[in-house]
Amino acid sequence: xxxxxxxxxxxxxxxxxxxxxxxxxxxxSRSFRQPEKVSKKTRRKIDAVVRETGYIPDLMAGSLASLQxxxxxxxxxxxxxxxxxxxxxxxxxxxxxxxxxxxxxSTGYSPKVEVDLIRAFVGRRADGMVLTGANHLPEVKxxxxxxxxxxxxxxxxxxNPLDMAVGFSNRQAAISMTQYLIDRGCKRPAIVxxxxxxxxxxxxxxxxxxxxxxxxxxxxxxxxxVPGPTTSQRGSEAxxxxxxxxxxxxxxxxxxxxxxxxxxxxxxxxxLTVPSKIAIAGFGGSELTALTHPAxxxxxxxxxEIGKRAAELLMSRFNNECIRxxxxxxxxxxxxxxxx
Amino acid sequence: xxxxxxxxxxxxxxxxxxxxxxxxxxxxSRSFRQPEKVSKKTRRKIDAVVRETGYIPDLMAGSLASLQxxxxxxxxxxxxxxxxxxxxxxxxxxxxxxxxxxxxxSTGYSPKVEVDLIRAFVGRRADGMVLTGANHLPEVKxxxxxxxxxxxxxxxxxxNPLDMAVGFSNRQAAISMTQYLIDRGCKRPAIVxxxxxxxxxxxxxxxxxxxxxxxxxxxxxxxxxVPGPTTSQRGSEAxxxxxxxxxxxxxxxxxxxxxxxxxxxxxxxxxLTVPSKIAIAGFGGSELTALTHPAxxxxxxxxxEIGKRAAELLMSRFNNECIRxxxxxxxxxxxxxxxx
DNA sequence: TAATGTTGTGGTAGCGCTACCATTTATTAG
DNA sequence: CTAATAAATGGTAGCGCTACCACAACATTA
Numbered sequence: 001x002x003x004x005x006x007x008x009x010x011x012x013x014x015x016x017x018x019x020x021x022x023x024x025x026x027x028x029s030r031s032f033r034q035p036e037k038v039s040k041k042t043r044r045k046i047d048a049v050v051r052e053t054g055y056i057p058d059l060m061a062g063s064l065a066s067l068q069x070x071x072x073x074x075x076x077x078x079x080x081x082x083x084x085x086x087x088x089x090x091x092x093x094x095x096x097x098x099x100x101x102x103x104x105x106s107t108g109y110s111p112k113v114e115v116d117l118i119r120a121f122v123g124r125r126a127d128g129m130v131l132t133g134a135n136h137l138p139e140v141k142x143x144x145x146x147x148x149x150x151x152x153x154x155x156x157x158x159x160n161p162l163d164m165a166v167g168f169s170n171r172q173a174a175i176s177m178t179q180y181l182i183d184r185g186c187k188r189p190a191i192v193x194x195x196x197x198x199x200x201x202x203x204x205x206x207x208x209x210x211x212x213x214x215x216x217x218x219x220x221x222x223x224x225x226v227p228g229p230t231t232s233q234r235g236s237e238a239x240x241x242x243x244x245x246x247x248x249x250x251x252x253x254x255x256x257x258x259x260x261x262x263x264x265x266x267x268x269x270x271x272l273t274v275p276s277k278i279a280i281a282g283f284g285g286s287e288l289t290a291l292t293h294p295a296x297x298x299x300x301x302x303x304x305e306i307g308k309r310a311a312e313l314l315m316s317r318f319n320n321e322c323i324r325x326x327x328x329x330x331x332x333x334x335x336x337x338x339x340x
Numbered sequence: 341x342x343x344x345x346x347x348x349x350x351x352x353x354x355x356x357x358x359x360x361x362x363x364x365x366x367x368x369s370r371s372f373r374q375p376e377k378v379s380k381k382t383r384r385k386i387d388a389v390v391r392e393t394g395y396i397p398d399l400m401a402g403s404l405a406s407l408q409x410x411x412x413x414x415x416x417x418x419x420x421x422x423x424x425x426x427x428x429x430x431x432x433x434x435x436x437x438x439x440x441x442x443x444x445x446s447t448g449y450s451p452k453v454e455v456d457l458i459r460a461f462v463g464r465r466a467d468g469m470v471l472t473g474a475n476h477l478p479e480v481k482x483x484x485x486x487x488x489x490x491x492x493x494x495x496x497x498x499x500n501p502l503d504m505a506v507g508f509s510n511r512q513a514a515i516s517m518t519q520y521l522i523d524r525g526c527k528r529p530a531i532v533x534x535x536x537x538x539x540x541x542x543x544x545x546x547x548x549x550x551x552x553x554x555x556x557x558x559x560x561x562x563x564x565x566v567p568g569p570t571t572s573q574r575g576s577e578a579x580x581x582x583x584x585x586x587x588x589x590x591x592x593x594x595x596x597x598x599x600x601x602x603x604x605x606x607x608x609x610x611x612l613t614v615p616s617k618i619a620i621a622g623f624g625g626s627e628l629t630a631l632t633h634p635a636x637x638x639x640x641x642x643x644x645e646i647g648k649r650a651a652e653l654l655m656s657r658f659n660n661e662c663i664r665x666x667x668x669x670x671x672x673x674x675x676x677x678x679x680x
Numbered sequence: 681t682a683a684t685g686t687t688g689t690g691g692t693a694g695c696g697c698t699a700c701c702a703t704t705t706a707t708t709a710g
Numbered sequence: 711c712t713a714a715t716a717a718a719t720g721g722t723a724g725c726g727c728t729a730c731c732a733c734a735a736c737a738t739t740a
Contacts, residue, residue: 008699009407013726024690029728039688054486059463061404061726064695067349069400079425088419092446101464104444106432120441123399146394232631265631288628291572291605348729353696364720369698379718401696404725 012055021049032057063125070100072314073121073129077109077199078229081258083284083303084132087154090307091130098315100127109196111137122147128314130307134158134165135200150317152310156201157329164317164326166309170201173299173332174208177253177281180297180334182212186251186279188219192238192263193255195225205255205283222246230255235262243270251279251340257286260296264339279340285333294338302330352395361389372397403465410440412654413461413469417449417539418569421598423624423643424472427494430647431470438655440467449536451477462487468654470647474498474505475540490657492650496541497669504657504666506649510541513639513672514548517593517621520637520674522552526591526619528559532578532603533595535565545595545623562586570595575602583610591619591680597626600636604679619680625673634678642670 018025023042031038031046038046049055063069072095076084092102103126105117115137121129122143129149131140134156144151144162151163158165174191181189191209194202206223213221224242226234235254239262242249254260260282264274272278274294282289285300309328316323358365363382371378371386378386389395403409412435416424432442443466445457455477461469462483469489471480474496484491484502491503498505521529531549534542546563553561564582566574575594579602582589594600600622604614612618614634622629625640649668656663 007724009725011726014728015726018690025726026690026692026728027688030689033728037688042688054482056459056463056483056487058404058465058726059460060400060409060465061695062728064398064401064404064697065726065728067695067728079419079428080422082420085419085425088444089446092444096445101460102444104428104432104442105436106429119396120399123396124441125398125400142394143396147396231627233627236631261628262631265633268633287571287573288601291576291602293605293608347694349695351696354698355696358720365696366698366720366722367718370719373698377718382718398696401725402698404727405696405698407698407725 011058012053014057017046017049017053017055020053021046029057068127069125071103071121071124071126072100072311073103073105073118073124073126075105075107075114075117075130076132078106079104080229081256082286083256083301086303087130087132087307087310090304091311092307094308094311094315107132107198109198111135111198114198115139115143118143122149127318128152130154130310130314131162133198133200134161134167135198136162150314152313154306154310156204157327161327164310164313164323164328166306166313166328166330168301168330168332170204171208171211173283173301174205174253174255175212176332176334177283177299178209178212180336181251181253181279181281181340182216182218184279184340186218186340188222188246188248188250189213189253190222190224190242190246190249190251191253191255192235192242192259193223193225194230195227202255209253219248222249226259230259232258232262232265235259236266237262239263239266243272249278251281253281253283255283257282257284257289257296257298260298260339261288261292264292264294264296274339281340285335289335290337292339297337297340298335300333300335302332305330351398352393354397357386357389357393357395360393361386369397409465409467411443411461411464411466412440412651413443413445413458413464413466415445415447415454415457415461415470416472418446419444420569421596422626423596423641426643427470427472427647427650430644431651432647433644434648434651434655447472447538449538451475451538454538455479455483458483462489467658468492470494470650470654471502473538473540474501474507475538476502490654492653494646494650496544497667501667504650504653504663504668506646506653506668506670508641508670508672510544511548511551513623513641514545514593514595515552516672516674517623517639518549518552520676521591521593521619521621521680522556522558524619524680526558526680528562528586528588528590529553529593530562530564530582530586530589530591531593531595532575532582532599533563533565534570535567542595549593559588562589566599570599572598572602572605575599576606577602579603579606583612589618591621593621593623595623597622597624597629597636597638600638600679601628601632604632604634604636614679621680625675629675630677632679637677637680638675640673640675645670 014025018028107114129151131153153165155167157167193206226238282296282298289296289298354365354368358368371383447454469491471493493505495507497507533546566578622636622638629636629638
């Protein structure tokens with residue numbers, strides 16, 4: 001009747017270690033998770049067996065039993081952009097020492113893919129989630145609510161956060177930079193933005209730019225949107241098109257540093273001196289902007305800080321601490337250099 | 341006697357879905373994993389319940405039961421370097437559609453940290469592992485063997501692979517580039533390398549450089565090693581020191597593109613025309629090198645391809661396919677541009 | 681001396697799923 | 711129409727761990 005099932009796996013189990021050390025499985029488990037609760041002598045015995053056997057406990061089984069995975073889901077549009085890799089680094093650096101691992105997903109700026117990834121990560125029982133941006137499909141809220149997972153949205157500051165958020169005001173930052181350019185005497189400003197449906201960071205910046213430029217007594221501000229990833233290649237192309245169509249432009253504000261670098265190089269190729277003929281500004285504060293010649297004026301964002309704060313918020317939540325500020329504004333800083 | 345334990349979790353379980361759909365749990369499980377084995381009618385019933393309840397199966401529990409996690413551990417020295425983010429992207433793009441997720445770890449070039457991460461990932465029962473480089477502490481082999489996990493080493497081609505490998509010959513690539521520089525008429529070559537104990541990629545390149553340069557009838561070749569991460573900042577500094585100490589240098593081969601960009605900028609700051617006064621070459625094939633002015637001659641490595649091939653190897657292994665070439669050489673290509 | 685606390689330890693149900701069979705039902709062949 | 715095969719379905723024992731209790735051993739206090 002009762003079929004005699006064999007063990008399907010011959011891996012070492014905690015029970016084996018326990019037997020070899022002459023203790024119960026509970027004690028072995030404790031000696032891993034709360035060593036201070038186990039007597040020194042017992043601990044030594046267990047440690048010896050562990051070293052000897054090379055036993056590594058199965059965190060998967062542990063997660064199932066304890067109902068917490070110690071896994072953090074981290075979604076970024078792309079890892080190619082240093083902007084996001086810094087956030088990844090920030091989150092990872094903070095979480096690892098606490099025994100958490102990071103599940104990385106890149107959405108490629110697709111809200112649809114984002115939902116798929118979130119579903120997958122919820123399926124993996126991630127304890128927390130860090131998202132990029134504040135614009136998500138409605139499904140996201142449903143899934144998050146259902147799963148009841150703490151979530152941090154980063155980079156932007158959402159009006160209606162899913163849960164918590166760490167970022168800065170893209171609009172305000174763009175306003176500051178645009179104001180700076182105009183104060184410096186720019187009369188014919190242009191902005192190069194990113195034309196991706198889910199990249200509302202770019203739109204907020206363009207909006208901020210227009211809010212100032214349209215109000216100031218300058219020529220009709222020019223907006224140029226580029227599709228696809230914001231590479232330096234794209235920046236060069238955009239600058240080229242822009243100059244062909246609006247040769248009188250005297251300042252270009254790029255919504256990404258990489259594009260600004262490309263734009264600068266295109267100007268140099270054309271023999272346009274920067275900033276005397278044309279001013280250039282970037283966004284993001286990538287180290288690269290400090291190294292071009294002339295160095296590029298940009299908006300610096302404390303990116304690693306964003307990752308760290310996001311991780312902190314999650315940890316507080318895990319520890320059931322009271323969170324005073326679920327929305328953290330890390331601010332920005334205009335870095336004035338040679339290009340504008 | 342028998343204590344009446346409550347359910348500790350009120351999450352929806354497969355059993356609940358089964359009951360609601362009027363079938364057994366096995367059938368529900370099958371309708372997820374092998375839908376073709378379930379009749380259309382039953383599947384529709386189950387799908388309806390799933391949609392209605394928002395049920396997301398627990399992959400953690402599934403992994404425990406099936407003894408496979410569908411998790412791939414991916415270790416890189418740093419995600420900041422585009423070199424590695426391309427590999428990450430390559431692996432991720434290939435694995436995700438197959439239902440695998442990536443556990444990301446960055447070692448910061450520390451072999452010690454690498455071991456810790458590997459141990460952690462083995463604890464998570466990763467089904468496969470992708471490492472960067474071919475130099476690992478002896479513990480790594482032990483752990484890997486013990487856990488019996490397929491492993492791919494990337495970037496370098498190890499002499500004694502742990503298991504499988506995808507990469508190219510750093511030495512050979514450096515030889516080709518150095519030969520090219522000398523053929524172009526360089527008489528006083530220098531190389532800027534990376535002085536990190538675990539970065540044997542750099543050493544192999546320096547070695548290749550010396551093999552050619554020492555043999556050719558040129559001046560004593562100069563080797564300059566920089567510590568820390570290979571940023572453009574470091575490149576500028578290295579170029580500066582190098583020129584101060586060896587002003588007669590007529591060509592510099594940087595072992596990383598980022599450093600080459602920094603080096604180029606430093607030359608421009610000093611008014612040294614490139615390549616007429618001094619030739620510059622990079623390594624890696626980062627897109628940036630195409631955009632500087634002059635564009636930088638470099639060694640192109642098919643990085644995303646490396647990630648993809650690594651993922652393919654793992655998948656083949658998972659499917660118990662016979663692997664003809666466990667060591668894949670993806671080659672390299674000298675990209676001749678303006679700087680040399 | 682008993683009453684109370686402190687510390688260390690162990691037995692075992694349950695975490696939510698899938699592998700392994702057994703069983704039932706539909707289909708085809710003879 | 712029966713036998714043989716194929717297609718669908720279900721019961722349940724693990725997967726390896728931790729939470730939850732119970733209990734023993736010892737120290738502390740009244």
